Amino acid sequence: MHRTARRSAALAGAAGLVALGAFAAPASADTAENASLSVLHGVPDTPVDVWVNDELTLDDFQPGDLAGPLDLPAGSYSVAITAPDATDTSDPVIGPVDLPLEAGGNYTAVAHLDAEGSPTATLFTNDTSPTAAGEGRLTVRHVAAAPAVDVLADGSAVVSGLENPDEDVLDLPAGTVSAAVAAAGTTDPVLGPTDVTVAEGVNTIVYAWGSLDDDTLALATQTIDGLHSAPDGVPGGLTGAAASTGSVTTVVALTVGASLVGLLLVASAVMLTRAVRTQRVRESGRSTEHHPA
Amino acid sequence: MNHRGPTALVLLLVGAVLLVGGCSPAPADETVAGGPAPATDAPARTAPGGGSAGADGVTPRADAPPDVPVRPARDRPAASPPAPARVVVDAVGLDVEVAPAGVDAEGRMALPDDAQSAAWYRFGPAPASPAGATVVAAHVDDLAGAGPFARLRDVAPGATVEVVDAAGTTHTYTVTGTESFAKADLPLDRVFDRTGAPRLVLVTCGGTWDPERRSYTENVVVTAERSDA
Numbered sequence: 001m002h003r004t005a006r007r008s009a010a011l012a013g014a015a016g017l018v019a020l021g022a023f024a025a026p027a028s029a030d031t032a033e034n035a036s037l038s039v040l041h042g043v044p045d046t047p048v049d050v051w052v053n054d055e056l057t058l059d060d061f062q063p064g065d066l067a068g069p070l071d072l073p074a075g076s077y078s079v080a081i082t083a084p085d086a087t088d089t090s091d092p093v094i095g096p097v098d099l100p101l102e103a104g105g106n107y108t109a110v111a112h113l114d115a116e117g118s119p120t121a122t123l124f125t126n127d128t129s130p131t132a133a134g135e136g137r138l139t140v141r142h143v144a145a146a147p148a149v150d151v152l153a154d155g156s157a158v159v160s161g162l163e164n165p166d167e168d169v170l171d172l173p174a175g176t177v178s179a180a181v182a183a184a185g186t187t188d189p190v191l192g193p194t195d196v197t198v199a200e201g202v203n204t205i206v207y208a209w210g211s212l213d214d215d216t217l218a219l220a221t222q223t224i225d226g227l228h229s230a231p232d233g234v235p236g237g238l239t240g241a242a243a244s245t246g247s248v249t250t251v252v253a254l255t256v257g258a259s260l261v262g263l264l265l266v267a268s269a270v271m272l273t274r275a276v277r278t279q280r281v282r283e284s285g286r287s288t289e290h291h292p293a
Numbered sequence: 294m295n296h297r298g299p300t301a302l303v304l305l306l307v308g309a310v311l312l313v314g315g316c317s318p319a320p321a322d323e324t325v326a327g328g329p330a331p332a333t334d335a336p337a338r339t340a341p342g343g344g345s346a347g348a349d350g351v352t353p354r355a356d357a358p359p360d361v362p363v364r365p366a367r368d369r370p371a372a373s374p375p376a377p378a379r380v381v382v383d384a385v386g387l388d389v390e391v392a393p394a395g396v397d398a399e400g401r402m403a404l405p406d407d408a409q410s411a412a413w414y415r416f417g418p419a420p421a422s423p424a425g426a427t428v429v430a431a432h433v434d435d436l437a438g439a440g441p442f443a444r445l446r447d448v449a450p451g452a453t454v455e456v457v458d459a460a461g462t463t464h465t466y467t468v469t470g471t472e473s474f475a476k477a478d479l480p481l482d483r484v485f486d487r488t489g490a491p492r493l494v495l496v497t498c499g500g501t502w503d504p505e506r507r508s509y510t511e512n513v514v515v516t517a518e519r520s521d522a
Contacts, residue, residue, distance in 0.1 A: 064365055223370070230482050231396050231401050238432050239435060240434070
């Protein structure tokens, strides 16, 4: 797609229901021509159809389900969400909204409730930039009909005051965290605690969706893998004991490397040998000197 | 004569002190930090599509929707294949225990201090993984002297390598090459590649010992492909 087309699409989208990449992460290093799009259904109790550019793409899409990823040429897509028995997009439940998808971008479009409980849609950009060796990424997204929340990991707030439809992104050492969601400023969970595995090289995206008032709050999880990096190197020797050259220095090093005791013994032996040799030379010289003619 | 005795003793002591200073054991910067051990061992694999979206038989439409994979939004890391537990290269008499390891405080692959045991890079592939390099590395030496991986530089192409995993399964590989790289030139992305044919990569140090940097100058890398592939 042309840059101009994308820009106007972005403007159109921003004016509509969709928060267009408002929390976009830095662009991926991915140089692929296509964009990757997943779709999450986060409106409770309501199966829907999803139409892309007026074509039925997801039929009878169930709440809590995740579709995709779809590999799409970069460009702007018009998405409408209808009742499951609709025959066209003339009476959408949500949209139509324009989704501007850039080449190499990784996106999740979420149909969900806004903070007040009305159906809406948000396009999130998934952070697929590389993670450090040994780390994984945790993304938390608030797409529930609920006030601002804190996200607790192992009992303490790691995200504070997150509002619908915002997100927060953390890179963490790979492992499992006990995650819970509580009303902002509190520690009494409205969701969880539940174990969330933050796998190495994976962006684990956790959505809080549903409605607090209707008691339909739930967590949804999406993972995007392949973000890993190689370690910075491989150490491999501690003492020099295995050095391959056969010089005198190496032989000495090999021996002394064996232990501190060995080191002292070798040192003593070397010095004794030298001392004795010196003494012999001197004595022999002296004896020559004193040899009776 | 008697007056030379004390001189020799002084020289001996000075020499010993110098040698101690010059060959002190492993410095802090080479000590493996180990690091915390997160509970997961393998990268997540997105669950395969739970079915197609065209299953609605109630309202058939002329234009069937495309086959888009749909699954419950409960992605989890896939179960990890068993970790390698032992590596054997009969040709050079190498037989070492292997333990999982991650990265050290400096972002390098963490290795056990004991050169008699090796580490498996637990964030990468395991022998039963469908793709990528299973990386096993060890220090070439420690305070007790040269370790088994010092023999890697003698491993020739065609040699058989056996890896026994934690489930007791033996995976057999054939060496395709032994390479040495200056440490700075070690192709880390290739060594730790998680794609491509399943293979085994054994890494240790080589070259010469640089006493200033407390490090060897090179890495020795042995690559082996699956024998049954």
